[in-house]
Amino acid sequence: MPRNNPSGRADARTAQAVLTEANRTHHTRFRLDHRFDDGFQSGAWLLTDDTGRQAVLKWNPARDLARRIERAAEGVARIRAAGYPTPAWLAVGTSADGFGYQVQEYVVGRSPQQVGASEARLLIGLLETHTGLDPDPGRCWSRFVTGRIADRRGDLWRQADGTGPVGRELVRICERLLALHGPVVLPTGDLVHGDFRPGNILLHADRVSGVIDIEALGSGTRVFDYATLLSAHGITPDAVRMLCAAGEHVAGPGVLAYCFAQVALDLTVFVHSRGLEPGIRNVSELLDRAAILLGRAEATTA
Structure with missing residues (x-):
């Protein structure tokens, strides 16, 4: 799996640390499956749990964005209530290292390679x-x-x-x-x-x-x-x-x-x-x- 580099791409060790905290805080039992390389920004990982439920972990290495991520959770809930098709955020928080994170529902689909x-x-x-x-x-x-x-x-x-x-x-x-x-x-x-x-x-x-x-x-x-x-x-x-x-x-x-x-x-x-x-x-x-x-x-x- 890819390691961290200067552009801030997620590595498995940091993602696992963030997920461990999220599981403890939100009483979930997700585990890392693989990092998305298509359709998601860096730091997005597919999660699964023992029941087969899938979700997506996203975290951001820019610590100054952690509060913005937490604030965005209310907006996401508001637009979803109006029917907007963005995945539900199942959990959101900030890790002990200051990384903002979210666990959101997994949605089937692929990004278009071309917009015609x-x-x-x-x-x-x-x-x-x-x-x-x-x-x-x-x-x-x-x-x-x-x-x-x-x-x-x-x-x-x-x-x-x-x-x-x-x-x-x-x-x-x-x-x-x-x-x-x-x-x-x-x-x-x-x-x-x-x-x-x-x-x-x-x-x-x-x-x-x-x-x-x-x-x-x-x-x-x-x-x-x-x-x-x-x-x-x-x-x-x-x-x-x-x-x-x-x-x-x-x-x-x-x-x-x-x-x-x-x-x-x-x-x-x-x-x-x-x-x-x-x-x-x-x-x-x-x-x-x-x-x-x-x-x-x-x-x-x-």
Whole structure:
């Protein structure tokens, strides 16, 4: 099994220590089965117990996120009560070493390797259920985006500009895109997943069976999740057009432009700061998507 590395990937020894504490605290008897390598972020392990029940253990090595994970449990319960298809959290807490963890129900499904028209229709339908489903008004993604994007001399713009030629071009296009729309007020009151990417969506029998990695959920506009999905690798041209149209329909093209600029610039900075080669190579796709939004904006203002 993989060992820890500088990126914080879980190893069996630490996962076992976290699970031992969780079992003791919550009076469960789960044991580690294997670590997920597909469809789950690092630190996600399949669990089983003596009855054959399956669950998933997730823990995060970033100790400063432990309180956020515990806080997210209430939001997860709230949206599940409204019918949202995210797995139930069976247990949540913080280990003695300060690692936030959760044990959630196991859901059958696999993440789509590519989002085409049929997958886009499913995901648009799901995103529209975010409407008014506000799980945590105190954690507002719209306020976060506005603060980061409004200051063109701030860290986000400066750091993205410093990532290299493609990053500089992305900054230039985003500046042109936002200039076309002028000042924009981002709505709030919707559920925002915060990392709505294909890898965090499970499909089974032609439906969405689960939405995972939802610890960053909060309030804001669901347009942020549309923008995040638009930043993902493996979205076909037809699906890009569908997602752009649906995202713009929610609150206008300016809101989608602001959200996409935040997502694209932030992702560019993240993959370069971590030296993630696949992500760095995919920054050119972010540039292409930004150019598509710019072209749509220019067409409507011509």
